Amino acid sequence: MDDSGIPPTEKLYLEDAYLDGVDSTVLATDSEGARVALDRTVFYATGGGQPHDTGSIGAAQVIDVRSEGQVVWHTLEGALPLPGETVQSSIDWERRHQLMRTHTALHILCGVIWNDYGTAVTGGNMEPLAARMDFEFDPLPDGFASIIEQRVNEEIGLARPIVVSFMDREAAAIDEALIRTKTNLVPDYVERVRIVDIVGLDTQADGGTHVRTTSEVGHVRVVKTESKGKGNKRIRIALS
Numbered sequence: 001m002d003d004s005g006i007p008p009t010e011k012l013y014l015e016d017a018y019l020d021g022v023d024s025t026v027l028a029t030d031s032e033g034a035r036v037a038l039d040r041t042v043f044y045a046t047g048g049g050q051p052h053d054t055g056s057i058g059a060a061q062v063i064d065v066r067s068e069g070q071v072v073w074h075t076l077e078g079a080l081p082l083p084g085e086t087v088q089s090s091i092d093w094e095r096r097h098q099l100m101r102t103h104t105a106l107h108i109l110c111g112v113i114w115n116d117y118g119t120a121v122t123g124g125n126m127e128p129l130a131a132r133m134d135f136e137f138d139p140l141p142d143g144f145a146s147i148i149e150q151r152v153n154e155e156i157g158l159a160r161p162i163v164v165s166f167m168d169r170e171a172a173a174i175d176e177a178l179i180r181t182k183t184n185l186v187p188d189y190v191e192r193v194r195i196v197d198i199v200g201l202d203t204q205a206d207g208g209t210h211v212r213t214t215s216e217v218g219h220v221r222v223v224k225t226e227s228k229g230k231g232n233k234r235i236r237i238a239l240s
């Protein structure tokens with residue numbers, strides 16, 4: 001139970017990112033905020049640099065999705081269902097799949113830069129088919145944008161499988177490959193850490209949605225590199 005007294009929402013996308021709809025039971029509503037909490041959801045809540053999904057719950061449109069503790073709140077435009085009601089929900093799959101491709105592209109970028117330069121990521125953000133990520137470079141190596149673009153597309157071409165698994169919190173905290181992704185930022189109530197492994201390239205503790213193989217990402221272009229101050233360089237990518 002949460003402070004709110006509402007049971008935790010089962011986040012179905014953690015196990016299956018390809019699920020685009022489900023029937024759920026309404027556990028609570030917040031009529032002032034036009035929000036609804038369900039027993040289980042396919043909607044990704046904004047976090048980890050990935051924006052929330054959009055779609056529908058019943059006849060209403062979902063315009064925002066946020067996590068509060070372990071409860072996922074969906075903000076609706078349209079009729080608010082009643083607690084106890086069964087509702088059918090579905091996400092805008094085209095947008096979600098674009099976000100999955102984009103999120104995986106960022107992990108490929110992280111993996112390439114870590115493996116080739118030993119440089120860690122400091123932050124990032126994405127929208128469908130476009131993203132930016134900041135790295136501790138000072139300065140950027142010569143010809144960096146075109147080298148990285150080529151390396152990322154090579155990894156995409158290798159069709160590396162992407163495997164999601166769950167690991168004991170204590171085991172994750174001492175796993176060398178995971179230390180740089182700051183498993184200590186995973187909230188306390190999470191007993192099992194979710195691991196996203198681009199096999200042979202990059203392993204991270206991550207709560208986001210990803211495609212099944214790197215070849216599903218498509219083509220990545222490095223649009224721009226920028227300096228955001230000493231030891232912080234920004235790389236912008238676009239997918240097609």
Ligand SMILES: [Zn+2]
Pocket residue numbers: 048103107206207208
């Ligand atoms: Zn991620």
